[in-house]
Amino acid sequence: MSAADRPYRVTTVCHGNICRSPMAAFLLREAFDDAGLGDRVEVDSAGTSTEELGNPPHRRTVATLQRHGHPDTGWSEHRARQFQADWFDDVDLVLAADHAHADRLTRLARTDEERGRVRLVRSFDPDAVAAGELGMDDPWYGGDAEYEQTYAEITAAVPGIVEHVRAELEG
Numbered sequence: 001m002s003a004a005d006r007p008y009r010v011t012t013v014c015h016g017n018i019c020r021s022p023m024a025a026f027l028l029r030e031a032f033d034d035a036g037l038g039d040r041v042e043v044d045s046a047g048t049s050t051e052e053l054g055n056p057p058h059r060r061t062v063a064t065l066q067r068h069g070h071p072d073t074g075w076s077e078h079r080a081r082q083f084q085a086d087w088f089d090d091v092d093l094v095l096a097a098d099h100a101h102a103d104r105l106t107r108l109a110r111t112d113e114e115r116g117r118v119r120l121v122r123s124f125d126p127d128a129v130a131a132g133e134l135g136m137d138d139p140w141y142g143g144d145a146e147y148e149q150t151y152a153e154i155t156a157a158v159p160g161i162v163e164h165v166r167a168e169l170e171g
Contacts, residue, residue: 007042008169009090010161012121013105014097017047017080018058019140019147021097024121024154026065029073031158032165041165046083048104055080058140064147088114093165095121098135122153124160 010028014020025045032041057075065075083094085108094117096102102118109115122128122136136153139146 007040008092008165010041010043010093010095010165011083011087011091012043012045012095012097013048013083013101014045014136015047015049015101015138016052016055016140017045017082018052018055019061019138020121020136020150020154021045021047022057022075022078022080023061023065023150024095024097026070026073026075027151027154027158028161030070031162035162035166037162037166037169040169045078046081046087048083048101050082052080053082060139060144060147064144064151068151083108085110088117092117092168093161094118095161097121098137121157121161123157124164125153125157126160127156128153 012021012024012028022045025043028043029038032038032043057078062075083105088094088109094105096105096118099120102120105118106115109118120134122134128134136150137146139150
């Protein structure tokens with residue numbers, strides 16, 4: 001199947017795939033649905049490590065989404081997995097939570113074209129770009145306040161990601 005015959009695919013990536021990347025994936029799925037793109041875009045998530053393989057999202061990730069009134073867009077079925085180099089064969093945009101993940105992903109990429117698909121989540125937030133603050137701290141080491149910060153950072157980037165993907169689909 002050619003790229004034109006399949007949905008546009010986005011994968012969000014963090015360390016263990018239980019906090020930042022699943023939160024971003026759940027929020028993006030909802031945003032693509034709201035933008036009328038849900039049938040044309042698939043979103044999933046992964047980690048760069050094997051530490052959390054098979055685990056569900058962190059309880060604070062789910063609690064944060066619930067506090068903000070988001071429906072379950074897959075968190076009850078989510079299990080952590082690790083990003084693999086051959087996923088570049090099928091993924092159009094790889095969104096890294098921080099610089100270390102972006103570096104790891106670009107090392108996994110086999111071509112310059114694949115490396116060009118790797119972006120930081122916050123690179124789609126104009127305020128984060130202006131402030132030069134593109135990485136996201138790992139909330140796992142903190143409490144509810146850190147998860148709220150992660151939520152705020154992701155939600156600030158979501159509109160830019162949706163518009164980027166819309167432009168890709170129209171181009």
